[in-house]
Amino acid sequence: MALTGLEIFKHLPKTNCGECGFPTCLAFAMQLAAKKAALDKCPYVSDEAKSALDAAAAPPIRLITVGVKKPFQTGNETVMFRHEETFHRPTGIAVTVSDAAPEDEIAARAGRIAGLSFERVGMQIGVNLTAVRNDSGDPAKFAAAVKKVMEVSQLPIVLTAGDPAAMERALEVCKEDKPLIHGATAATLDAMCALAKASSCPLTVSGGSLDDLAALARDAAAKGVQDVVLDPGPRGMNELLRDVTQSRRLALKKNYRPLGYPFIITAAESDPVMEMVEVGVFIAKYGGIVVTNAIEKWQMLPLLTLRQNVFTDPRKPIMVEPKLNKVGEPGRDAPVLVTTNFSLTYFVVEGEVEASKVPSYLISVDTEGLSVLTAWAAEKFTPESIKKALESSGVSDLVDHKKFVIPGYVAVMSGELEEETGREVLVGPREASGISTYLKTVWKA
Amino acid sequence: MAVEPVRDKWKNPITEVTIGALKEEGGTRASVVRIGGETTMPFLHDDGGMPHEPVVAMEVWDIEPTEMADELRKYYSDVYTDPAAWAKKCVEQYGAAMICLRLMGTHPDWGDRDAAHARGAVRKVLDAVGVPLIILGCGQAEKDNAVLPQVSQEAKGERCLIGDITEGNSKTIVASAIADGHNVICEAPLDINIAKQVCILATDMGIGLDRLVAFHTNGGLGYGLEYAYSIMERSRLAGLGGDKMLATPIIAVMSTETWRCKEAKAPESEFPHWGDTSRRGIAWEALGATTYLLGGTDVLVMWHPEAVKTAKAFIEKMMKK
Ligand code: B12
Ligand code: SF4
Numbered sequence: 065m066a067l068t069g070l071e072i073f074k075h076l077p078k079t080n081c082g083e084c085g086f087p088t089c090l091a092f093a094m095q096l097a098a099k100k101a102a103l104d105k106c107p108y109v110s111d112e113a114k115s116a117l118d119a120a121a122a123p124p125i126r127l128i129t130v131g132v133k134k135p136f137q138t139g140n141e142t143v144m145f146r147h148e149e150t151f152h153r154p155t156g157i158a159v160t161v162s163d164a165a166p167e168d169e170i171a172a173r174a175g176r177i178a179g180l181s182f183e184r185v186g187m188q189i190g191v192n193l194t195a196v197r198n199d200s201g202d203p204a205k206f207a208a209a210v211k212k213v214m215e216v217s218q219l220p221i222v223l224t225a226g227d228p229a230a231m232e233r234a235l236e237v238c239k240e241d242k243p244l245i246h247g248a249t250a251a252t253l254d255a256m257c258a259l260a261k262a263s264s265c266p267l268t269v270s271g272g273s274l275d276d277l278a279a280l281a282r283d284a285a286a287k288g289v290q291d292v293v294l295d296p297g298p299r300g301m302n303e304l305l306r307d308v309t310q311s312r313r314l315a316l317k318k319n320y321r322p323l324g325y326p327f328i329i330t331a332a333e334s335d336p337v338m339e340m341v342e343v344g345v346f347i348a349k350y351g352g353i354v355v356t357n358a359i360e361k362w363q364m365l366p367l368l369t370l371r372q373n374v375f376t377d378p379r380k381p382i383m384v385e386p387k388l389n390k391v392g393e394p395g396r397d398a399p400v401l402v403t404t405n406f407s408l409t410y411f412v413v414e415g416e417v418e419a420s421k422v423p424s425y426l427i428s429v430d431t432e433g434l435s436v437l438t439a440w441a442a443e444k445f446t447p448e449s450i451k452k453a454l455e456s457s458g459v460s461d462l463v464d465h466k467k468f469v470i471p472g473y474v475a476v477m478s479g480e481l482e483e484e485t486g487r488e489v490l491v492g493p494r495e496a497s498g499i500s501t502y503l504k505t506v507w508k509a
Numbered sequence: 510m511a512v513e514p515v516r517d518k519w520k521n522p523i524t525e526v527t528i529g530a531l532k533e534e535g536g537t538r539a540s541v542v543r544i545g546g547e548t549t550m551p552f553l554h555d556d557g558g559m560p561h562e563p564v565v566a567m568e569v570w571d572i573e574p575t576e577m578a579d580e581l582r583k584y585y586s587d588v589y590t591d592p593a594a595w596a597k598k599c600v601e602q603y604g605a606a607m608i609c610l611r612l613m614g615t616h617p618d619w620g621d622r623d624a625a626h627a628r629g630a631v632r633k634v635l636d637a638v639g640v641p642l643i644i645l646g647c648g649q650a651e652k653d654n655a656v657l658p659q660v661s662q663e664a665k666g667e668r669c670l671i672g673d674i675t676e677g678n679s680k681t682i683v684a685s686a687i688a689d690g691h692n693v694i695c696e697a698p699l700d701i702n703i704a705k706q707v708c709i710l711a712t713d714m715g716i717g718l719d720r721l722v723a724f725h726t727n728g729g730l731g732y733g734l735e736y737a738y739s740i741m742e743r744s745r746l747a748g749l750g751g752d753k754m755l756a757t758p759i760i761a762v763m764s765t766e767t768w769r770c771k772e773a774k775a776p777e778s779e780f781p782h783w784g785d786t787s788r789r790g791i792a793w794e795a796l797g798a799t800t801y802l803l804g805g806t807d808v809l810v811m812w813h814p815e816a817v818k819t820a821k822a823f824i825e826k827m828m829k830k
Contacts, residue, residue, distance in 0.1 A: 338823065349803060366730060369731040369772070
């Protein structure tokens with residue numbers, strides 16, 4: 065938990081010399097607590113005080129970065145349930161590539177993984193990492209596979225190998241891009257920690273139980289490896305859920321440092337739909353990185369959509385800018401449609417207008433990011449707000465007609481809307497899926 | 510040194526609701542479904558108990574669904590003009606634990622059929638299958654108040670789960686449920702205070718708290734799932750924490766809500782980068798369903814047989830201690 069000013073003050077020299085730029089140590093302590101000043105501003109802090117302050121002030125779950133070109137971050141989570149505040153960093157999805165496959169297959173698969181990215185509700189959602197597996201057990205083949213993957217993909221890499229010699233060869237090829245070393249067990253901890261320190265890459269530790277993981281993480285820290293990721297190893301989904309929940313509770317409620325790290329989970333279900341569902345469990349519940357063999361688009365689109373949902377900040381709805389939007393190249397007779405500036409609503413409607421191939425003007429009315437019926441119920445999508453949006457859009461100068469189409473769900477306000485705007489109000493279909501036929505058959509300028 | 514686990518200790522179990530009545534209980538069901546009774550958040554068996562596993566009901570309509578997605582039509586076009594055949598197929602071939610009969614045909618915009626038609630559909634399904642029945646009105650308050658009391662009488666003694674009642678419309682339906690011995694679905698628009706209010710309205714009329722199931726008007730995956738998921742978690746935490754009116758089991762509708770989503774049904778020819786159409790629809794329904802289970806759902810209403818298979822297998826795996 066973050067320290068209070070007073071708790072920090074206890075560790076300062078209390079000489080009020082002012083060199084830190086603050087008149088007194090207490091004032092400096094207050095700024096430190098508010099994260100508005102850095103500890104190194106005071107040249108007289110003792111080493112013990114420094115390590116005590118660093119440890120106590122460190123977030124309960126360490127932030128880990130994998131990769132440099134397209135860095136992926138996980139950690140610094142603060143709550144058990146998203147509704148308590150928000151979940152901060154979307155679960156990383158890593159798709160596997162085996163070094164035992166022929167080189168051209170390795171390249172093809174790595175390319176496919178890099179292509180697993182979609183645009184949804186105006187945002188890019190994609191797979192984050194490539195997990196190269198040392199299935200061959202041959203260090204040279206492992207390094208060659210990593211090299212081949214890097215030729216076709218920019219995604220950060222998870223190096224999955226139990227043999228430190230294989231890991232060393234692979235690191236020679238890719239350590240500049242800070243891959244995740246996956247990883248150490250009790251038996252290989254020394255060797256893997258040495259590699260992690262030499263390459264300053266994050267390291268996973270894997271053990272049979274939370275006790276094992278805690279012990280390994282503590283030992284790694286003692287060897288100078290701070291960037292640790294916990295790997296609970298192969299277990300049933302129910303056991304994995306128990307362990308990731310338990311260690312999130314320990315980190316957040318008890319500030320239990322040895323488990324204060326993100327988790328990497330390797331999905332083991334084989335049925336393609338269940339394989340996808342398993343990844344989904346750890347998107348919803350505390351997975352830092354989930355490794356999977358699933359590579360089909362029909363598996364990834366739902367997973368990435370789930371992640372988009374779970375990691376949406378409940379405190380702020382995703383909005384688009386309220387303005388006049390052109391879909392296609394609308395002319396003087398083009399239809400004018402109004403909708404709300406809730407991203408989901410806007411992009412669902414824009415997609416259907418596009419699909420109709422009828423160039424149109426689409427006005428996103430400012431409803432503070434609420435959907436049609438929600439905004440109507442909250443009195444944000446009203447004749448007044450629609451009139452204001454129409455006028456500020458300047459659409460009257462762009463079209464010869466004085467008509468506009470409203471969502472079918474708010475047909476009830478069409479009369480009042482006509483009085484308010486002095487324009488002809490056309491009631492469109494309730495669902496956006498009806499817009500295409502509506503624009504092609506019903507709309508007349 | 511051993512890690513000292515942090516346990517959540519809850520003092521108020523979620524209410525247990527029984528759906529369906531055997532012959533000796535005044536009904537004609539061959540099986541009965543019990544839900545609820547949890548003393549832990551979902552599947553965390555070290556914190557407390559889950560005496561009943563979540564169950565999967567399958568949706569049947571009283572009329573042929575005109576706009577059913579092609580991927581579903583493949584499984585149901587041979588039966589969906591007859592609710593009895595449709596229900597039998599769901600139970601016998603796909604293992605539905607309950608049938609959810611939605612009386613869409615009574616909706617003013619869907620043919621406005623009368624209560625007699627609705628009674629006929631309910632009778633057909635009751636006679637065709639032995640599993641308990643969930644009966645949903647068309648969602649239009651006036652029409653539901655005209656139809657559901659009749660349907661409630663038709664199924665008198667069968668201890669169905671009938672819905673939905675809402676903040677603005679509960680009296681008529683709750684009265685019928687009390688008279689004919691049914692359970693009731695309390696609907697709220699993703700609002701925990703309204704959810705509580707609807708349960709209070711129902712219990713004030715004299716129906717037992719152990720005959721209420723909450724429905725939070727969940728959307729499908731990608732269409733407001735996070736709102737429903739968080740309302741489920743919040744209400745389940747409050748219920749376990751002692752708020753009796755939020756300690757009801759939860760029902761989630763994956764059928765209609767999934768198959769109105771574009772990504773669940775749009776053809777790969779139109780969206781090649783979305784991948785195989787049929788598998789994508791199954792994945793969309795299955796992933797939405799399993800996520801809601803993690804949020805606290807006790808009854809899933811589903812449509813695609815393959816998504817049902819995955820949901821049931823998931824429940825089995827997650828219920829292992
Ligand atoms: C998610 C949600 C919320 C979220 C808000 C999410 C958001 N950012 O809008 C939260 C939880 C905040 C919320 C709050 C409320 N909600 Co609400 N909410 C929903 C829910 C579940 C989904 C809404 C949604 O996201 N729809 C998806 C978008 C894409 O739909 P849409 O904007 O309507 O757009 C569609 C169509 O309108 C059409 N369309 C859109 N634009 C256009 C334009 C043209 C020209 C055309 C032709 C078509 C068209 O295309 C789209 C796709 O078909 C619905 C119920 C449901 N399951 O749908 C209830 C619902 C909309 N909410 C409702 C209510 C009552 C409320 C509250 C008033 C509840 C309360 N009493 O507090 C509050 C109001 C907010 C407030 N601050 O006071 C009711 C509205 C009932 C009514 N008749 O007014 C609903 C229908 C639930 C219910 N069944 O009662 N809500
Ligand atoms: S520099 Fe250090 S000792 Fe001097 S006033 Fe600031 S905090 Fe105190």
